[in-house]
Amino acid sequence: MGNSSHRLGALLICFAVTAAAGICQAADPPGQTAAVIKRGEYLATAGDCGACHTAPGGKPFAGGLPIGTPLGTIYSTNITPSADFGIGRYTEEEFSRAIRRGVRRDGANLYPAMPYTSYSKFTEEDTHALYLYFAQAIKPVEQRPPPTQLPFPMNIRASMIGWNLLFLDSATFAPDPHQSAEWNRGAYLVQGAAHCSTCHTPRGFLMQEEAGRALSGAQVGPWYAPNITSDPISGIGSWTKEDLVAYLRTGHLSGRAQAAGSMGEAVEHSFQHLAAADLEAIATYVKIMRAVRDPADQVSRFSVGKKFSELAELRGRAAIKSDSESAPSGAELFQGNCTSCHSAEGQGSKDGYYPSLFWNSATGAKSATNLIAAILYGVNRTTSGGQAFMPGFGGRPTDANALSDRNIVALGNYVLTHYGSADTTITEQQVAEARRGGPSSPLLALARGSMAAAAVVVFLSVAFFIVRRRRVSA
C-alpha cells in the first residue's frame, strides 16, 4: 500500500507541474521521457511480450496468438493502446496490476499463461517505463482477438483468486546484498522479465511452478524445456559462462544444443537483442544457481553418442521401389530423411549450420520429447547471424514431407540407438501426443467430469483457507 500511495503522490505532483502543458506523466525528470520509453521498449524485449501478444503475420502486440496449454487454448490479448480492444483505457495503476498481479482492468483474473508470477518482480521504475512504452510508443491496433474459452471449471476466472493466493509471490525483486551487482542484475532478469521459470520450472498438480525444483526442466507443449540448473550431469554445469552467452545470443552451441520451439522464439525475439552486460549477468546468475540432479541421469545429455554410419551395409542391396507403403527400416528413413543435411555419419556440417546428431541435447536427453518435437515441427529461428531452419516432418498438415507416427518411431529410435541416449525408446503414443500439442494436464481430465469439477472447486476453497491460515500464523 505504501508503494501505491507514493505513486499516487508522485502522480499528483506530476499533474501540478505539467498541467500547463496539458500532459500528465509520472515523475520523470524533464526531458527524460524518451529515455524512459526506450528503457520500456528494452524491458518489453527482455520480457518478450511480442512472442505471445503478436500473431504470426499480425500487427505487433495486437494479440490473437493461440497458445496451447495443457488446459486448453488461450488467445493472447491486444496490448496496444486501443481504447476499445487494447489497454488504451488502462491507468498506470491498472497496468501495473495486470502485469504484476494478473488482474485485468475490469477486475477479472488473467490466466497464468501470462507470466505475471514472474513479472511481479518488476520494480516500480521498470513498470513505469513499460507503461509509458506501451501507452505512448505503440500504435493502437483496432482489432479484437478471439476470446479465450477454456473448459469448465477453468472458464471461471475467479478460481484464479485462490490460485494467486497460493502461488503468486507478489513481492518485487529484492537484491541480495551478499551477491555482486552482476549476479543481482542476472537474478532480476531471470526471475522477472525473462521469466525463465515459466517454461523451465516443473509445475505441480494445479499448474503452479514448483519452487523447490526451480529451472530443473518441464514440458512446454510438445517440447521439453530442459534442466538449466548448474548441475553438471542433469543441468548445464558443463557450459562455460561464454557458452551460455553465445547460446542466448544465437540459439546454437555446436556439439551441445540448439534452441527450438519457444526457446527459439525467445532467442529470436528477446535474448539476441539484450545488452552484452545483461546476457553476462543472466549467465552469471544461472551458472551458480542451486543444482538440481535427476537421480536417473547418469551422464550429461551433451556428451552422448558418436559418429556412425551403416551405409556400407545398405547401399546397392535395396530394391528400387515405386511405393513407400511397406514398413521401412529406421536406417532407410534415416538415410532418406536426415543425412542430406546432417551428413552420412550424423556429424552435421563443418560450418556448424547443421548440428551433429550426437553430443546434442535433443538426442542425448533421457526423454526423447525434443527429438520427437524437432522431427515433427522442425526448427525456425532467425537471429542477426541468419536463419536456422529445419523443416518439420508432418507436425503441420502443410509439411512437404510428412512421416507417419510409425515411421517417426522407427526413425527416432534409430537415431537414439546410434547417436543419442541408447536406453531411451519412443512409442507411437508419444508421437501422437506430440502431434496433439503435448500432454494435457491431469487437472483437465479430472475437471472434465462434473463431480471432479466440483472437487476442484472444493479443493481450491480449501487451499484458500489453508493460505489464509498460513498468513495469519506468519
Place this chain on the structure above:
Amino acid sequence: MASDYNADVVIVGTGVVGCLIAEQALEAGLSVLMLEAGPRVDRWRIVENFRNLPPSLRLFHWNAPYPATPWAPHLETRTAKEQEQYLQLEGPNARAYLQGYVRYAGGATWHWAGICWRLTPEDMRLKSLYGVGRDWPFSHDVIEPYYTRAEYAIGVSGPSDPTLQWPPNAKRSKPYPMGPIPFGPGEHRFTEAAARIGMINLPAPQARNSGVSYGGRPPCCGNNNCFPVCPIAAKYDAATALPKIEAKGGKILANAVVYRIETGEKNSIEAVHFFDPDKRSHRVTAKLFVIACNGIETPKLLLLSKDERNPNGVANSSDQVGRNMMDQPKLTAELELQEPLWTGVGPVQSSSILNTTQGEFRSRYAGAMFRMENFARSPLGAAAALKKGLVGRALDVEIRRLSACTARLTVEHEILPSTNNRLTLSSQKDWLGINKPNIHYDVGDYVRQSAKEYTVPRLQQLAAELGATKFQLSPEFLNSDHIMGGCVMGAEPATAVVDADCRAHDHPNLFLPGGGAMPSATASNSTLTMTALALKAADAITNQLRHG
C-alpha cells in the same frame, strides 16, 4: 449415368500446372479433385532409390529412381530395350524426343532443374517480327503479372540487378522473392571465359530456396542432385504442394489413370473415366475439367476420347491436337581442360547464356541458349579412371584430374512449331490396353542451319576459351525434356486448340493448360511460362465458375 466421384473442378495431373490451379480454385472456395495416373511416393523413398542405383545409372538416367507402375508407364532408360517400351518415336530426329517426364504424384518437377527464365516480348511475336513460327494471342505485358505471381507461388531466387535479369532491364511488377544462389567456382570461370567472347552468362533464376526457407521448405544446401531428386525439397516440386492442397480441402486420388473424356449435349464435358490398378473403371463428374498432363499425355488423352460429336478427338475440330510438338533440340560437348574448372558446387544448373537467343537472325535460323552443366564430375571421372585400369595413387590422381578438368557444355535450340511434328496414337497398347503415344519428330532446317552456321562454332569458341584440349560433340540432337506444343494456343478456333486462357475452343468447360499450349518454344526452359499460363487459366476458371 452414375458417377463415382464429383467436384466443382476435376484436375487430371498433379504436376506444377495442376497443383497451382488446384490451390487457386480451393482458395476461391471451389471443391477440387485431382486424379494422378501414377503412385504417390515419399521423398525419402525416391532419395533412397537414387542412392541405391549403380553409379552408371545415377547420371543421365533421371527416371531411374522413379520406377514406373504397370498402369502408368513412362520412359525408362536403364537398357536400350527398355528405352523403346513406352514412347514410340520416329522421324529424322526421333532420339531428340526421348522425353523423361514422370508419372508420379508431383509430376516431372520431381526432377526438373528448377530454372525459371521468362520469355522476352520478341519470343512471343516470331511471326510478326521474323516471319517464322506463330505469334502468341497476347502480348508480354499480359503475361508479366502472371510471371511474377508464378515466381512467388513456387519461390524463385534471382538477381535484383536488372542487367543480370532476363529479359534484361525489362519491367517487372515485383523483385524476385529471394536473392540469387551464389555461383560455384566452375560457374565463375565459365562466366569469365564466355564474357571474353561476348557471351553473357547470367545467374539463373531458380525455384530453389537461397539462404532462407520459403513456403515451409528449407534453403538449398548444395547436395548437387537437383535431378533426379532434391533430397530436402529446397527446390520447389509439385509433390511439396500436395499436402497444402489437402490442407485446403482438396482431394487427391493417385493410381487413377484417366483414359477417356466424355462429352455431352452442346459438346460440353460431362465426365472423365479412369482405371484403377485393378483395371476397374470409374466415372468422375464435375462442372469444369482441367487436363494438366503436359504436351504428350494431354493430346494422347484428347485423341483417345474421340466420339460421334468429336470424330478427330476431343478439342480437335482444328485438327491441331498432337501437332506442333516441340522441345529444345540440344547438342552437348564433352570437354577435357588443361586447368581445373571444378563444377559441382551448388545446384546442377545455375546459369545460362541467353543473349544468343535473340536477334534478327531468327528469320533464318534458330536462336540458342548455351550453358555449362554444374553437376559434380566425380562419378564420371571415377568411372573413366577405372576404365583406364589404374590403381592406387595413380587412380586417385586421375579421378581428381577428371573430376576437376572436364566439363559438359550444352546448347539448346529454339525449334519452330510444325504440323508435321505430330503425336498420334500408336497401335501398341500399354498394360491397361491404352494406346501408347507415337511421335514423329524432325528438328527442321531452322535448327540444323543454326547448328551449322551459328551454335557449333560458338560452342567450339567457348571450349577454346575454357582451355579445352578435347572437344567431343554429341553425334545427334538430344531431348531437353521441355515438352511444348500439342494443344497450341491461338485466337482462331480453326488453327488453334485453346484460347488465350488455355480453354478448349471446342468445349467451354475444358482447360488444357501447360506447355502443350505454348505456340512458341524459345531456347530457354519452359516451366515458368507453363506456370504463368496455369495461373492465367486459374483466374479464368474461377471467374467462369463464379459467374456461370
